[in-house]
Amino acid sequence: MTLAIADAEAILRSRFGEPAKPPTDYVVGFTTSSGRVLAIHREATETRIWFQPPAPPKLDGVRLMDSASNSNSNINGPLLPLRAPTTLRIEIDSSSALTKFLDWYAGPGRAAPALAASAAIDSHAFREAFARFQVLMTAKSGRPFASFADGLIYDWESYKPRLRAYALGLLRTGEWSEAAIGSGAILNRMIEAIEIQNSRSNLTNNLVFWQNRFGHANRDHRALLEAASNPKLRREIEQLLFGLFRSNADEGATFDRLSELTGGKYPLLAYFYFLKDMDRFMPIQPTGFDRAFRAAGIDLSTLRQCSWENYSTYNQTLAELRSLIETAAGLKSARLVDAHSFCWVFATLLKMEAEGSIARAAGGRDQVRYLGGREKSIIAMRMSVENTVKNANGQIVQRILKNKELRMTTAELEKLIASLLDLQDNRCALTGIPFQFLGPEADKNLLPSLDRIDSAGHYEVGNLQVVCQFINFWKGDSDNAEFQRLLMLVRGIEAS
Numbered sequence: 282m283t284l285a286i287a288d289a290e291a292i293l294r295s296r297f298g299e300p301a302k303p304p305t306d307y308v309v310g311f312t313t314s315s316g317r318v319l320a321i322h323r324e325a326t327e328t329r330i331w332f333q334p335p336a337p338p339k340l341d342g343v344r345l346m347d348s349a350s351n352s353n354s355n356i357n358g359p360l361l362p363l364r365a366p367t368t369l370r371i372e373i374d375s376s377s378a379l380t381k382f383l384d385w386y387a388g389p390g391r392a393a394p395a396l397a398a399s400a401a402i403d404s405h406a407f408r409e410a411f412a413r414f415q416v417l418m419t420a421k422s423g424r425p426f427a428s429f430a431d432g433l434i435y436d437w438e439s440y441k442p443r444l445r446a447y448a449l450g451l452l453r454t455g456e457w458s459e460a461a462i463g464s465g466a467i468l469n470r471m472i473e474a475i476e477i478q479n480s481r482s483n484l485t486n487n488l489v490f491w492q493n494r495f496g497h498a499n500r501d502h503r504a505l506l507e508a509a510s511n512p513k514l515r516r517e518i519e520q521l522l523f524g525l526f527r528s529n530a531d532e533g534a535t536f537d538r539l540s541e542l543t544g545g546k547y548p549l550l551a552y553f554y555f556l557k558d559m560d561r562f563m564p565i566q567p568t569g570f571d572r573a574f575r576a577a578g579i580d581l582s583t584l585r586q587c588s589w590e591n592y593s594t595y596n597q598t599l600a601e602l603r604s605l606i607e608t609a610a611g612l613k614s615a616r617l618v619d620a621h622s623f624c625w626v627f628a629t630l631l632k633m634e635a636e637g638s639i640a641r642a643a644g645g646r647d648q649v650r651y652l653g654g655r656e657k658s659i660i661a662m663r664m665s666v667e668n669t670v671k672n673a674n675g676q677i678v679q680r681i682l683k684n685k686e687l688r689m690t691t692a693e694l695e696k697l698i699a700s701l702l703d704l705q706d707n708r709c710a711l712t713g714i715p716f717q718f719l720g721p722e723a724d725k726n727l728l729p730s731l732d733r734i735d736s737a738g739h740y741e742v743g744n745l746q747v748v749c750q751f752i753n754f755w756k757g758d759s760d761n762a763e764f765q766r767l768l769m770l771v772r773g774i775e776a777s
Contacts, residue, residue: 284375289328290321292379296387301359308355310363313387320360322353328373330382331356331363335529337371337385342378346370348455365558366454366526399601400594406578407602410627411609413576417630420639426610429619437629438622441564444484448474448556454526462523463516468508471522474556475502475549488564489552495772501549504542518542526557533589545587554592562592563599563621569628570595572722576631599624635717635724637707654718655707659698661719662731662747663691666740688741698731701747710746711756711768726751734761 290309294300297311301318304310310320310331319332331351337343349368356363373379415425422433429435451474461467477486490501497503508515521539524530532554539550547565554562567583574581583595599620606615606623615623633639637655670687689697707716710732717723730753731745738744748756756764 284328284373284379286321286323286325286328288376289330289373289379290323292376292383293319293321296383302357305355308353308360310356310360312359315387317386318360318362319386320356320363328379329370330373331368331370332386333362333365334367334369336369337382340378340381340385342374343382344372344374346372361560362558365560366449367557398594399597400574400579400581402598402601402605403578404605407605408609410577411606414623414627414630417627417634417639421630421633428610428612429615429622434622434626437626440484441488441618441622442559443482444477444486444488445556445559447479447482447484448477448486451477452526452556457523457527459523462519463512465509465515465519467519467522468505468515471553472502472505475505475552486552488555488566489548501546502543504544504546514542522553525553533593536589536592540587545585547583547587547592550587551592560617562596563617565592565595566625569632570624572631573624573628574598576627576722631722632717635720635722636715636727637718638715654720654723655702657719658716658729659695659702662698662729663694666694666731667691670740686739686741688739694740697742697745698747701745702729705747709749709752711748711752711765714749716747716749732756736761 293309293311297313301310301312304323307322307324308320309323310318312318317333319330322329322331329346331349336345346369349370351363351365351368351370362368371382373382418424418426418433424432426432426434429438452470457467475486475489475491477484479485490499493500497506500506504514505518508518518539521530521535521542525532525535536550536554539553540546543549547567551563551565555564565583567586571582571584579598581594581598583591596617599617602620602623603615603617606612606620630639635654666687670685687694701710702716708714709716709729714727716729717727719728726749728750729747730750731740732748732753733740734744734746736758
């Protein structure tokens with residue numbers, strides 16, 4: 282007995298109403314009352330339906346197919362969840378079999394998990410933030426943002442879907458088998474899909490901090506590398522990854538267990554989920570996104586908050602931002618990845634503004650005030666020196682005294698600080714880290730601080746350098762050359 286495709290489509294229409302999107306000659310899809318989607322392949326010789334996991338129980342007349350074959354370009358718009366690598370496909374041979382399947386798939390027991398709540402978003406605050414974003418975009422690129430398909434935001438962000446596609450090609454999750462769990466094969470493929478640096482394709486995975494630039498302990502995927510020689514850890518991580526990509530494992534429980542095993546490496550876990558489903562999950566870099574959220578008046582912190590609850594709220598917040606971006610920019614549509622790109626570029630521009638490194642557009646006016654922050658920082662450094670001298674000697678002096686002497690006038694000191702900043706290219710003399718200057722988005726640890734090269738010497742020409750505040754704190758009264766040597770060792774570079 283064979284169920285005609287037209288008859289199956291009629292059953293779906295009677296049950297779910299109008300299709301989720303205008304049908305094409307190839308695909309017609311529907312949305313259930315619980316928000317799940319399914320679609321019929323109109324060109325197949327049999328009635329075949331794509332649907333979201335998990336797999337159904339054994340039902341007469343319903344055969345689970347080995348391959349989803351869901352790369353059809355007509356699976357788009359509201360049906361995009363069916364493009365996920367976890368999508369399943371069945372072949373149905375009768376109307377009664379289809380009814381049984383739909384009772385299971387769309388019935389009360391199959392309701393989709395409730396969506397996490399978005400963080401509160403104030404539309405007025407967002408409009409103000411978007412106006413600021415446009416000012417920064419114009420200052421950096423010479424023209425305001427108008428589309429995700431061109432301009433600065435495209436140049437910086439269009440690589441992410443390409444990177445994901447490349448990584449999935451390395452993962453080849455369709456080839457994974459339960460028998461491989463514990464062997465290291467799944468782990469090796471995931472490590473390969475993380476450590477992407479392909480000059481030929483111009484692709485580098487910067488969504489995860491995996492390179493060994495600042496020590497093995499700081500690599501996001503450290504636990505995966507160590508699991509290669511730890512059979513128990515290797516088996517558990519591979520079991521979790523298999524459940525995430527190939528079976529109906531609970532996404533929340535999987536996330537939180539992986540967080541425990543990896544030391545709460547948020548970018549790593551978000552990358553896993555981004556690879557699984559780009560329509561629901563986005564990568565994360567907590568410091569940057571928190572900066573963008575603060576600037577937009579969104580009360581959401583992700584730094585050191587690696588949990589399924591926080592990640593779900595993060596993704597739902599990005600989803601809520603889509604319509605606000607569309608309205609503010611006059612766009613017809615914005616994808617989840619577009620909202621992610623907007624926040625990341627905004628965060629990057631805010632950081633550049635704080636560092637004073639946003640260049641003016643050629644021939645343009647000063648639309649972003651960043652020198653004011655630098656001038657305020659110079660004054661703050663001058664006042665700090667004066668207070669230090671006062672506390673050391675009991676009064677502010679300019680020429681002579683016994684402990685820490687300021688051997689120049691106030692005006693000379695400010696001029697010297699400014700010249701040092703110019704000489705150092707607005708970077709820390711000991712680390713090369715770009716300074717941030719006083720302002721609402723500045724990281725206080727990266728503010729400039731005046732340091733005496735010889736801590737036993739005085740505040741005078743030839744004995745001063747400008748360093749980051751945290752470096753000045755770390756250095757204390759240490760010998761400058763020895764401190765430099767230790768910093769280079771931390772970077773893996775021995776003094777010559």
